[in-house]
Structures are given as C-alpha cells and as structure tokens.
Amino acid sequence: MRAKRLQQPVVSLGSFPSAMANCVLPAFRSCAEYSVKVRLFETSPHEGCELVRNEILDAAVSLKDAVQTNEDGLHWLPLQHDPFVLVGPSGLLSSTARSRGASALSSLPWILPCAGSDCDRLISGHMARHGVRARPAGRTDDWSLAQEMAAALNAVAYIPSSVLRNECGLARVVDLAGIPNPFRTVVLVTRRPEEHKQWFSDMSRRFKQAYARTAGEAYSS
Template sequence: MIDVQRLRVLRAVADHGSFSKAATALRLTPSAVSQHVAVLERSLGAQVVARSTRGVTLTQAGQIMVGAAESVAAELAQAKQQVERLSTGRVQFTVATFTSGGRQLLPGALPRFMAAHPGTLFHVREGEPEVALPLVRQGAVDLALAYRFDGPLPVGPGPSPGLHWTALLEDPLHVVVPEGHRLADRDSLDLAELASEPWVLGCLKTEAYLRRYAERAGFAPEVRGTTTDYFFARSLVAAGMGITLVPSVALAPTVPGLHAVPIEPPTPTRHIGVATLGRRRDHPHLTTFIQALREQARQQRDAGAAPAPPPPFEAMLQS
C-alpha cells in the first residue's frame, strides 16, 4: 500500500527541487523528507528521484508517481467539497485568475453564473498561470483563468496530468507612449521603429517576450525598469521614464496623457483561456461558468477590447 503522505512529500520535492526546500514547505526536517522518499522507493522497488549536488530531479518512475499524487490530491479535495456540501447544503466553487484577466472578465461573468447556481459559495484566488495551473491539477481550485504567450502553457514544475484548455480571447500587446511622442499619432507601428527607445515594463514575462520579438526586429531593447503591474508601468511612462508594452485587456483603466498604438504583424499576443481538469470538464458548475466567461469575452471583443480570435479550440494538454 502506497502511503498518501509519502506521495505528498514527493510532490513537494518535485515542486521545490530539493529536500531542504520541500522540508521547509512541509514543516518537516530534510532528514524526514529523505526518509519518506527512501521508504517510497523501497515500496515501489524503483528510484523516484535522482540526487546530485545541484538538488534532485524526478526519474521517469518519479514523474509517474507525482502525477498519481496530484490525481489523489485532486480527488481528496473534491471529496472534501462533497462532504461539506452534505453538511451545509451549499456548493463551493473556486476560481484562480491572473489580475488583468480577472478584472476584465470575472465581474461580468459572475452574475450570470450566480443566476444559474444561486447559493454557491464563490471564491477567487489571484495568481499568475505558473501558480494557478498547478492548483487546478491539485484540485485546490475548480478552474484557472490563465494566459500564455507563444508556446505551451506555463504549467509549473513537475509533470502535468491532462488539463483541458478552452480558448477565450486573443489579447494583442500595444506599445504605450506619452502624449507628444513622435509615434503617438500613428495608427500602427513596426517594432523596429522603437529600437532607440527606453522601456519600462509591467511584467517579467513581458520583458522576455519583448526581447524575443525585438531580436526578430533586429535590436536589443534598453529596459530601464520592470514592475509587476501594468498600471504602474504606464504611470512611469506618463512620468517620462520610457515607453511600455501592454496587453489590450490591461489598458483599462486609462492613464491620462498616454497613447496605445497597435503593433504591425507579427504582433506579440497573449492567449487567454480557461484550464480545468480534463475529467471534470462536464461538471455543471464548470460548464456554466466557462459559458459565462465566453459571453463576457465576446462582449470584450465586440467592444473593441481585443480582436476576434480564431475559432475556439479545446485540447487536452498532456505531460
């Protein structure tokens, strides 16, 4: 019989990359963590982690067991919700979301959801995709409103059991410049025209994305500052510190004295969608809330917040 606590320890080791960091997170000693892993390996007859001076990494057997650990955690979380429902008569529904997407999409979607499921205990947890998506895998939240730039979803460390992804919006990035800037009145611009400009950005991932696109345009951007808030970054632009790159849905609320100019193709774009556990995607609360988010996203597109995306896609994301 595999001990659930040892699976929990292994998952923490996978998330943190070392016994000592996992021990801190679990409030155990590194020795206790090592012993839990060793006992698990003996019970399986296989090595689950590879140890080195740089930390530990999962073996193939370890990846399988961490996937099982996340499935067990998700099932236990759902069972707990069902028991709570028996005692309270109310359903708890939890959504994780990144800040700008939550601000633009959740307030409009929530009334539609609550009208269909009155009495539901609704909770929101703020978090970037690399934090929110593992919460979905673990059953800690019912769904995540998330985004990705070009490439796969940032599912976080460790293996990724099947997540179901429903596309909502394509969210192109705009260059934001101060009033009176030489490009402020343009209908669109080529990123290469900004080669000599200083930048201040509202997200570390946006900086990496800008550098990738700037390299294609033949220049290396001078980044003078990176914040964790697009509004703060735009405020610095208004103060004359430089220019910035902001997704469409993060352009509200407006900052006086600034202009947002679209970028000519190839346009840097965020892809916004919903991630759920594949095996739960037909749950009535999930389907209602996803439909409410789709309706709100459609309103955003119709209002000009973002151009219409290609036909919606839904795909299983496997490790």
C-alpha cells in the same frame, strides 16, 4: 418533513490580476445566481496551472503560453484573444513612426514587466524573436501603473488592449517600425473536465461574455 437542501458545490478558482478585474469579477457581479460557490485566489498564469495540476485549485484563468503543449492532465478553453498595443507619449512615438526595423524600437526607453515574471517572458520572448533590445526605464507587472510610468518617464510600453486606460493621455500604435505587436490568449484551465462539465462550460461562457463587455479597443494613434 422538509427535504434537505442540496449543498452548493464549491469551486476554487485562480486568476491573474488583470483577468480578475476585467473578466472574473464582472462575470460574477452580473450573475444573481450561480450553480457553484466560488472561492477566488490571485495567481500568476504559470502558478495557476501548477495549482490546478496539483489539484489544489479546480480551475484557473491563465494564458495559453503557460499551459505546456504536452500536458496530459490539463484541459483548457480559450476566453479572449488579447492583442497588445504599443503606448507612449505622442511625440516619442511620432519621432519613430518613419523608422523601420528592430533598431527603431531598441532606441526607445521602455517600461517593461518585472524580470522573470510571466508578463516578462511573453514580451521579452517576442522582442527576442524580432531582434529588439529594449532599454528599461522602469519595470512593473501592473499594467495600469505601466501606463502611468510611460507617461511620467516619456517611455513606451506594450499593454494588453483589454486594460488600456484613456486617462493617461498616451498615443497608441500597432506595428510600429514594421514590428508586429505581441498578443496573448487568455484561457480557462481545469483537470478532468468531464467531471465538472456543467460548471466549467457555464463559467467559460460567462467569462467570455464578461470579456466582451469590458475589453478595451486596440487602435492606432
């Protein structure tokens, strides 16, 4: 008599798009066998946390800023420290290189995230803390498109180092005019990790390895 084959556990996982492309999918492509069957959904960082909190998703790749500090029901592990880089046409950046302070960045045309999005909250909060009043030349939450828009519209943008594109021909600067660049911490979020310890720790390890392989490099122009 044949032994019954154990049914593979199913894990519902959410992820925001850039993490999906640079972490989640590469991790699964590089793994021939996995201990669980994964169902994958695109979610924003805050949406992913909310769906995990409501037990609609088992886990989500999110941002540390999206996890409430007083949250009792969520557990998270860091996957990647992802600093932003200021990108723009070399002539535009070089014209501002000798200036100092918030007014130098406020004078530039910016490609910004869509108003009210998770990306916008992160960048607008950073700018507000440093007194920068950005003038939008365009808005998008697509980091690849933001770089193309910066090149086409002679504008600047903050881009996570993990999604930098060389083909856009943009110069890259860290801490222009003495204003530090923002950063984000990518995390894997779940509830009651003690119930899912094996797959959660295995998944976080594979995601960290994937980020190490695919992350872009931040460097000054």
